[in-house]
Amino acid sequence: MTSIIPMLQRVMFAFLGLVVLGGCSQENSQTKDQTKTIPFASSYQAVKAKPFVITNATLLTGTGEQINNASILIENGKIKALGDSIDVDSAVTVLDAQGKWVTPGLIDVHSHLGVYPSPGIESSQDGNEMTSPVTAEVWAEHSVWTQDPQMPLALAGGVTTFQVLPGSGNLIGGRGVTLKNVFARSVQGMKFPGAPHSLKMACGENPKRVYGSKGRAPSTRMGNVAGYRTAWIKAAEYRRQWDSYNKSLDTTKPKKRPKRDLKLETLAKVLRGNILVHNHCYRAEEMIVMIDIAKEFGYKISAFHHAIEAYKIADVLAKEGICAAVWADWWGFKHEAFDQVRENAAMVDKANACAIIHSDSALGIQHLNQEAAKAMAAGNHNGLALQAKDAIRWITSNAAKAIGIADQTGSLEVGKMADMVIWSENPFSIYSKAEKVFIDGDLKYDRNDPSLQPVSDFDLGILNPEGVRL
């Protein structure tokens, strides 16, 4: 594509940022450091769907199992039962999936859908608040355009949940948000119930380039690190003030209420463990520096994103319990992306660390299964014995774990949300297509029924007044 399109896409992946996870549930139990009502709370309501059972399917559960000739029963939007032999009321609707495969709905931990929408025009570049190197006060959800036509395209690729992150132009880019891939008139209507917020942090070239080119700090990697630590020192002090104030409320002599600060409020929530850190970081030594910063200030890094060199430190990531979210094969666009190996995800998995394939691309998000397939094949070509049941975790349960929703979705297990995809064949084939995509047991997309293929407001009448875009 010419001109503006690749430019914007480059900007998107060049500025992968940091996301803050902060869950509504956590916020409910939060200390008294903010207003009583939860702002921008999820208003998502699952569509109440009738019970149904999928039969004769090959299930990839996302827990490392493959169950052949299996059935899966859905009731009240949840998985009620699954296995090669389950009891089902004869009144329940049956979907015969002979020859087809069923996986959990795919989850992308790194997208910019809605904040870098299509078409990529000047006025829609809403993902990177590059006016200060620490913008923990901004929330990606406030930039999300719910009618981004890229969302239904991702749904057709089997993606039921995606995290939207601010870009990576800043050291601390702001809060990210996890959305269900559903039609809504508000971003609150898409917010995954109970999902924590994330905090997007970024290592390396992007922040130092953005600010160094303006003659401001940071202009070096050491400047980056000074910037993170300075921010966390302020956050720790802010937290201490609020903790002290909150504690005083239970005494006879309440202290003066500290001034509320949106930036430090977000960072304090990270220190309290209510927001999950998603850290854009390519290089091995930078990741290990970031691990030390996290230890210095007492927070945990949930995942390194674009972790090009994760394979070099896979043992460390395993020990620290940090996920590595990676591309299957992208490389070369920056010096810090020069040491990519095709086996990266497989080598992380081999070390028993948490491997995730992410997209950072509205194109890649439509083919997460293919990206995982390439990463799996590369590992196997070098002697591993990865199977579909293993690699599916990289785009389902491991992703759910990293964004704090693994107790609700990301695997085919009894009690989990019925976020599922019926694939025409093994999803790790290039010929495989998502045929039916369910969110909370409701059929949101059916490849064989145009009336069940959502189109955004933007798609409506855009090519000709009577039609839809696709």
Place this chain on the structure above:
Amino acid sequence: MKFPMTSILILGLSASSFLLQIKAEDYLIKNATLHTASDQGVLENSDIFFSDGFIMQIGKNLKPSGNYQTIDASGKQVTPGLINASTQIGLVEIDAASSSVDSTTQLKQQGASFSIAPAIHFASTVIPQNRINGLTRAIVKPVGGTSIFHGQGSAIALLSSFTNGLTNKNSALYASYGIAGANISGGSRASAYTVLDQALSEANYLRHNRNRYLPGFDWHFSQSVQDLDALKQVLEKKIPLVIQVHRSDDILQMIALAKKHDIRLVISGASEAWQVADQLAQANVAVIMDPIMNLPGSFEALAVRLDGAAILNRAGVKLAFTGIDWQSTHNAYLVRQSAGNAVAYGLPAEEGLKAISRNTAEIFGIENYGQIKVGMQADLVIWDGDPLEITSMAEKVFIMGQQQPMVSRATRLRDRYWELDNISQKAYTR
């Protein structure tokens, strides 16, 4: 597998196309499924014999005489070495390291005359990483700078590192229309159209009146003299004019422009080309596209769709594929994934293969490459499965008959860190 520069033979064919030959052993590949990309289609359980870099025999149970290595490829599939029709291989080492990028110029007098061939770096790490994944050839093109004409691209073979793999010095001349063309022409497509039209008219005038214009003469043309001279090859139909254009009515304008100036037009990008598939077929205009790109990323690409390639093929349009724009250099081999997706969305498999081999060779005039056919150079890949399947891997790669090492900088890094023990000794594993 290292050959000194002196082993390269260059057999002249024309000014911009020549036949590059390298020293190669003789091989017999046996019992493979051959996806020939030729009129023979798919040949099951067949053999290929190649000698001195050229395919000599194709058939069952071949028993050539002489000395050669035999490779049993039972259960394997063989294709021509693949090609990506739009890359910056050898012009870009790291995109964000400007000192390693040679794909564009800001020199005002270099538009059409900007010929990227001398800058192509054949020891780039990008070449082996693509080669081990089955890419044996590439079209290398300039990126637009200050002129609506981007310059002239080349065709290369991805030979081992100190070999100059240039096969076609100037294989096409590039320009842009639509948003990109407008941006560089004052802000409107209408201006861009005029700039293209006037340049072609002036180039045509100049080539017929060249003797009137001597050094020192006061030029009153819209382009530099060397740019107008460069357009001569297009006007003489020696090379195509590849115009990057997306919107369907913009494509029709370019078809009309090409007809007016009697040039061979190829369109590139082509997001909405399927909407004017019949007009493209009728005008015999080939299309370079990435069939996996289905994002309505701009207002000139709103109609883009995953079955666009299939629709164009059904209308009879010749297709050449590239891969996703921002990885079409470092991972130019991913053109195979793009082709596979086109096939998943309705393009016949053999047409998908042709769009990453034969068609590209034909569009850009690359001699003796692109098919598994007697007389062609032996650019061959042995795959461990369906060559368009996402999980298939290249097992052996031959370029001009020479077997390529399956090693890249990335595989070296992989091997160094495959086991995470004895870290202090890693520096000594070479």
